[in-house]
Amino acid sequence: MTTYAVGHLHDVNVGPDIVEYLCRIDETLAPFDGRFIIHGGPVTVMEGSWSGDLIVIAFPDRDRARAWYDSPTYRRILPLRTENSRGDVFFIDGVSADHRAADVVAKLPVADQPLG
Template identity: 60%
Template sequence: MTAYAAALLHNVKMGADIVEYLRKIDETLAPFGGHYIIHGGEKTVLEGEWPADLIVIGFPDMERARAWYASPAYRQIMHLRTDNSEGSVVLLDGVDENHKATDILA
């Protein structure tokens, strides 16, 4: 089942470290089948406030998502993001196209 790494980042200090992070992260994703689903971008806030940028990276499964996050290649550059932004990062299981809202009640 597809899994996702999602980050909600704010107070990003756009500078040399973040640029280096952006230049290097794609090569850390490739061995694990990771690819961007959402990467910031324009947003239309419909309810409440949204003071951050959403980043979602898809992986073939949770095993590969976890392996990417723990990989030496990603760990080597992670500080470039964490030293220059605030936010939360989570790994989430996806659902298939037949999922219904009531499935979570089972």
């Protein structure tokens, strides 16, 4: 199952360290088959509010995502980002191509109670 490394970054200090991080991150992804799906950019807010930048990197599975994050090559450049921005970073699994929203009902804590 595809796993996504998601970063929601704020207050990015775009200076020499961030430029170096951006120039070096691709080489850290390649051995783990990671690739950018979303890398910042303008958003059109339809509901609620939004600030910051969204980054999404896809990996073939959670083991490779974790191995990338823990790799010595990535750990060497990580401070270039963490010392020049703030934000949240997490892993989340994707869903299968045939997934439907109702598939999650059985996993809800109140799945045995009728809706509505």
